[in-house]
Amino acid sequence: MSGRKLFAHELEARLDQLLLLSLRQRSPKEPAARLEVLPRAMQERVLHWVAVAAQGSNDLGWLLASLAAEHAAGLGAQLGAQLDDWARAGLEAYDHGGLDAARNVLGEYAAAHENRSPRSREAVSFAAMEGRLSCFLQALDGRPLKLASGARAWTDSETLWLPERLDVAPDAAGNCRLYKLMAAMLWAQARFGSFNTDPEPELELWPDRERALDWFAVFEAMRLEACIAVDLPGLAREIAVLRGPWPEALEAAAARLGQPGASAADSLACMAELRKVGAGETPVLPHVGAMDPLAARRVRAARIARDTAVLRRALKVLAALDSKSGAQGDSQYAPLAAEGDFQIGDPQADLVVLPPDAREAAKSLQQDLGEVPRAALHPAGPGTWQPVAGGGEEPVVADSAARPDALYDEWDYRRGAMRRGWCHLYESEGQAGEQEWVDAVRLRHAHLIRSIRRRFESLRGEDKPQRRQFDGEEIDLDAQVDARADRKSGGEPSPRLFIHRRRIERSLAVMFMVDMSGSTKGWVNDAERESLVLLCEAIEALGDSYAIYGFSGWTRTRCDIYRIKRFGDRYDAGTRSRIAGIEARDYTRMGGAVRHLSGLLHKQNARHKLLVTLSDGRPDDHGDEYRGRYGIEDTRRALLEAREKGIRSYCVTIDRHGADYLPQLYGPAHYSVIDDAKKLPQKIAEIYRKLTG
Amino acid sequence: MSVSRSPGQLDVRPDVSTFATPLVRPAAEPYYHAVGDECEVFAAAAGSCLPVMLKGPTGCGKTRFVEHMAWRLQRPLVTVACHDDLTTADLVGRYLIVGDETVWMDGPLTAAVRAGAICYLDEIVEARKDTTVVIHPLTDSRRALPVEKRGEYVEAPPDFMLVISYNPGYQSVLKEMKPSTRQRFVALDFDYPEAAVEARIVAHEGGVDEATAQKLVKLGGLTRKLKGAGLDEGAGTRLLVHAAQLVARGMAPATACTAAIARPLADEPDTRNALDDLISAVF
Ligand SMILES: Nc1ncnc2c1ncn2[C@@H]1O[C@H](COP(=O)(O)OP(=O)(O)O)[C@@H](O)[C@H]1O
Ligand SMILES: [Mg+2]
Numbered sequence: 001m002s003g004r005k006l007f008a009h010e011l012e013a014r015l016d017q018l019l020l021l022s023l024r025q026r027s028p029k030e031p032a033a034r035l036e037v038l039p040r041a042m043q044e045r046v047l048h049w050v051a052v053a054a055q056g057s058n059d060l061g062w063l064l065a066s067l068a069a070e071h072a073a074g075l076g077a078q079l080g081a082q083l084d085d086w087a088r089a090g091l092e093a094y095d096h097g098g099l100d101a102a103r104n105v106l107g108e109y110a111a112a113h114e115n116r117s118p119r120s121r122e123a124v125s126f127a128a129m130e131g132r133l134s135c136f137l138q139a140l141d142g143r144p145l146k147l148a149s150g151a152r153a154w155t156d157s158e159t160l161w162l163p164e165r166l167d168v169a170p171d172a173a174g175n176c177r178l179y180k181l182m183a184a185m186l187w188a189q190a191r192f193g194s195f196n197t198d199p200e201p202e203l204e205l206w207p208d209r210e211r212a213l214d215w216f217a218v219f220e221a222m223r224l225e226a227c228i229a230v231d232l233p234g235l236a237r238e239i240a241v242l243r244g245p246w247p248e249a250l251e252a253a254a255a256r257l258g259q260p261g262a263s264a265a266d267s268l269a270c271m272a273e274l275r276k277v278g279a280g281e282t283p284v285l286p287h288v289g290a291m292d293p294l295a296a297r298r299v300r301a302a303r304i305a306r307d308t309a310v311l312r313r314a315l316k317v318l319a320a321l322d323s324k325s326g327a328q329g330d331s332q333y334a335p336l337a338a339e340g341d342f343q344i345g346d347p348q349a350d351l352v353v354l355p356p357d358a359r360e361a362a363k364s365l366q367q368d369l370g371e372v373p374r375a376a377l378h379p380a381g382p383g384t385w386q387p388v389a390g391g392g393e394e395p396v397v398a399d400s401a402a403r404p405d406a407l408y409d410e411w412d413y414r415r416g417a418m419r420r421g422w423c424h425l426y427e428s429e430g431q432a433g434e435q436e437w438v439d440a441v442r443l444r445h446a447h448l449i450r451s452i453r454r455r456f457e458s459l460r461g462e463d464k465p466q467r468r469q470f471d472g473e474e475i476d477l478d479a480q481v482d483a484r485a486d487r488k489s490g491g492e493p494s495p496r497l498f499i500h501r502r503r504i505e506r507s508l509a510v511m512f513m514v515d516m517s518g519s520t521k522g523w524v525n526d527a528e529r530e531s532l533v534l535l536c537e538a539i540e541a542l543g544d545s546y547a548i549y550g551f552s553g554w555t556r557t558r559c560d561i562y563r564i565k566r567f568g569d570r571y572d573a574g575t576r577s578r579i580a581g582i583e584a585r586d587y588t589r590m591g592g593a594v595r596h597l598s599g600l601l602h603k604q605n606a607r608h609k610l611l612v613t614l615s616d617g618r619p620d621d622h623g624d625e626y627r628g629r630y631g632i633e634d635t636r637r638a639l640l641e642a643r644e645k646g647i648r649s650y651c652v653t654i655d656r657h658g659a660d661y662l663p664q665l666y667g668p669a670h671y672s673v674i675d676d677a678k679k680l681p682q683k684i685a686e687i688y689r690k691l692t693g
Numbered sequence: 694m695s696v697s698r699s700p701g702q703l704d705v706r707p708d709v710s711t712f713a714t715p716l717v718r719p720a721a722e723p724y725y726h727a728v729g730d731e732c733e734v735f736a737a738a739a740g741s742c743l744p745v746m747l748k749g750p751t752g753c754g755k756t757r758f759v760e761h762m763a764w765r766l767q768r769p770l771v772t773v774a775c776h777d778d779l780t781t782a783d784l785v786g787r788y789l790i791v792g793d794e795t796v797w798m799d800g801p802l803t804a805a806v807r808a809g810a811i812c813y814l815d816e817i818v819e820a821r822k823d824t825t826v827v828i829h830p831l832t833d834s835r836r837a838l839p840v841e842k843r844g845e846y847v848e849a850p851p852d853f854m855l856v857i858s859y860n861p862g863y864q865s866v867l868k869e870m871k872p873s874t875r876q877r878f879v880a881l882d883f884d885y886p887e888a889a890v891e892a893r894i895v896a897h898e899g900g901v902d903e904a905t906a907q908k909l910v911k912l913g914g915l916t917r918k919l920k921g922a923g924l925d926e927g928a929g930t931r932l933l934v935h936a937a938q939l940v941a942r943g944m945a946p947a948t949a950c951t952a953a954i955a956r957p958l959a960d961e962p963d964t965r966n967a968l969d970d971l972i973s974a975v976f
Contacts, residue, residue, distance in 0.1 A: 233975075233976070
């Protein structure tokens with residue numbers, strides 16, 4: 001961002017424009033005057049965040065503007081990143097707790113930063129570490145874990161909560177390390193069964209539950225450190241260095257819990273011994289979070305029930321297949337069964353041919369229970385518990401006046417057959433949004449867009465010389481030499497002696513299918529829209545033929561497709577405003593959308609056809625069976641049908657926690673997972689380039 | 694490994710011999726640890742004059758396997774790394790002008806056909822589509838290579854064998870192999886070997902002890918879980934061997950892994966940092 005800084009009256013105008021202040025009897029005078037002191041780049045950052053906030057609510061935008069102005073000197077002057085962290089923290093607080101929460105968080109954050117001692121300047125925020133940590137955790141063994149920020153560090157065995165910020169260590173590197181070690185310890189609780197034994201009988205014997213839990217956490221930390229040391233000795237060493245030597249009184253316990261077979265029960269036994277001699281304060285261990293075994297065991301119990309049901313149902317399907325055809329190799333999972341590293345104590349031949357969801361379930365059970373229980377290995381009978389409340393006829397949401405534009409079959413994996421004309425599809429024009437929003441995005445990403453355009457223009461192949469042409473701008477020396485040689489050797493020389501710099505026809509048609517389900521509301525929707533703007537800029541530079549459609553649905557009788565840009569449409573003001581108008585609506589009934597859009601794509605006259613889905617998670621629909629395996633199977637089927645028409649599919653998804661099903665839907669190499677919605681716009685062009693380069 | 698030319702079969706004038714295709718005949722057995730029945734399948738395909746396609750991620754032993762099989766079958770090996778500017782002439786051959794004369798020079802494919810060698814086209818999808826077509830007559834019952842420039846039709850001796858490799862993890866839709874090409878080959882799936890086997894390979898190739906090799910393999914396994922979530926592909930065996938070789942020369946394991954594994958894999962800061970975290974966790 002270049003140029004002189006904005007003067008107060010200019011800032012006033014910009015704020016007014018962003019927040020429509022004049023309509024609300026608010027004066028931008030004061031904030032504008034205060035923001036005047038900032039350098040231009042910082043001013044633009046503030047305006048950017050105000051604009052982002054204003055999309056959520058005007059009041060939030062105003063709050064952000066006035067607080068940014070108030071703290072201008074303290075916050076902004078030093079570091080752009082700090083301002084970003086501050087604003088993000090506020091927006092996130094707003095998402096969860098509304099305006100008041102945002103006010104509190106923004107105020108606190110700013111206050112904490114203004115009177116910082118030099119020591120805490122090295123603080124590290126969760127937001128700054130999230131990408132790195134989630135990547136780190138993803139690589140580690142065991143069930144996938146979600147990552148979130150919260151007041152304290154703890155885990156319920158499915159989500160890890162880590163503090164919003166850490167400034168315990170004297171330097172940033174130390175705080176980063178502390179984040180990592182905290183996350184690792186929590187991962188270890190889930191991985192090595194801290195919640196596999198019920199601690200309540202022991203905890204009840206302690207007069208002070210809080211203290212009891214603290215000690216439980218300490219003993220578990222001893223045990224887990226030893227578990228970690230087996231495969232990840234470097235990590236264990238870092239932990240040991242951080243905590244220092246154990247107090248003398250605890251050495252014996254540490255040794256005992258460091259034995260190979262130790263379990264959470266041994267930690268509880270150590271607690272019992274300590275209780276008898278009287279427990280004092282726990283040692284201070286910065287990397288050890290809090291424990292909430294009640295919450296964790298509740299989550300664990302639900303998971304075990306779910307996994308057991310999944311496994312038993314899968315076995316039932318297999319049993320049925322077996323008795324029907326006797327052929328077990330033919331199942332649709334054959335290509336999937338080979339991947340992964342399914343290990344099971346009791347190698348039942350059946351388990352290896354399980355579909356991936358059941359295999360995950362079996363692995364998860366093994367993690368929770370140490371083994372796959374016998375009960376789970378019995379195929380489900382009729383009327384077993386189902387994780388998804390189904391049953392009953394689904395509500396009919398469509399208004400009966402309108403006739404659907406198309407009817408599509410839907411795949412019912414339980415019947416192994418199509419349900420004919422099951423899905424009612426309506427296609428309509430996407431609604432127009434504010435053109436200004438697109439302008440703001442283009443302005444904000446001006447630099448990125450420039451570099452994308454440059455990169456893509458070179459990809460376009462315009463510069464690529466075409467050798468051996470009849471005509472061209474340059475002489476092709478190789479061809480001349482060949483021709484001369486041919487003539488000498490008595491052959492017929494080729495007349496193709498020139499190099500022509502011509503644009504090579506890429507002959508590619510791309511359909512972007514954008515998830516407009518309700519779950520995308522907020523960041524994901526913003527990220528999708530911003531990404532589309534960047535994609536359009538990129539693809540315009542490339543000259544590929546492309547279309548954009550949104551999809552959303554509400555039961556099988558109401559699947560909506562919104563036209564944002566048809567293949568024939570140009571990337572003009574109309575298209576741009578329809579991109580801006582993309583909003584979160586209902587559910588994600590994907591199969592019909594895939595069928596409809598791949599049909600449109602199929603009609604394109606291009607050699608390569610590509611269907612790219614931008615989504616935030618798995619197929620899902622209101623209250624009916626589409627939520628679970630059914631939806632995944634139907635979508636998979638629809639993608640296979642598209643493949644048969646010569647259409648390749650690729651998925652960009654924003655939720656890595658939903659990503660376990662992606663290989664099943666798209667094939668192993670045909671998706672990418674963006675763990676953080678905010679990064680999507682930065683990455684999308686690169687993904688597209690790789691995909692089509 | 695030594696390079697020799699079989700006299701008689703390829704009489705190349707000394708003044709242009711630097712342009713001739715080297716026929717590689719490994720002097721000693723190239724080390725290859727079989728993972729399944731790939732050696733038997735390959736040998737059977739060779740015996741039946743069938744072309745073979747090796748599928749698998751990069752760095753999992755495909756090239757090494759071909760070298761090994763060439764040695765076993767006692768056939769010379771010609772390797773061509775395909776790229777998007779590879780023309781038909783680059784494979785088949787062209788006339789050179791030497792002084793005032795023209796001299797025909799066989800390309801690697803023609804040379805391999807004449808010599809009854811194994812011709813290995815590495816990463817075939819990288820080659821231009823029109824180039825790929827020249828292999829068609831070699832891969833069906835004709836087993837011959839038309840050399841149009843010379844008006845020659847070179848029939849392949851029984852020992853000639855065509856092998857191609859192909860990485861299905863490749864993400865570009867423009868680089869898929871056409872069924873008309875695919876269905877000409879006997880295909881072998883390659884993947885990273887299981888941990889114990891891979892550790893033995895890394896120890897052997899990298900010259901490190903079992904324990905270090907196991908840690909490298911552990912690290913490799915962790916990075917492979919990041920495929921699609923930060924990485925396009927996890928670390929192949931080749932990268933693990935590279936790291937091992939640096940360690941064998943006395944470099945600290947963490948430094949070696951950063952240089953040989955983490956940096957080649959990722960550019961993105963979050964992913965790079967996470968890889969560094971994994972490295973320091975394993976060592
Ligand atoms: N099964 C194996 N036996 C022996 N060495 C192997 C094996 N797999 C991988 N390697 C090692 O990995 C390196 C890379 O393998 P390479 O054959 O070049 O991979 P690719 O051709 O599949 O990309 C080899 O040089 C070798 O050191
Ligand atoms: Mg290779």
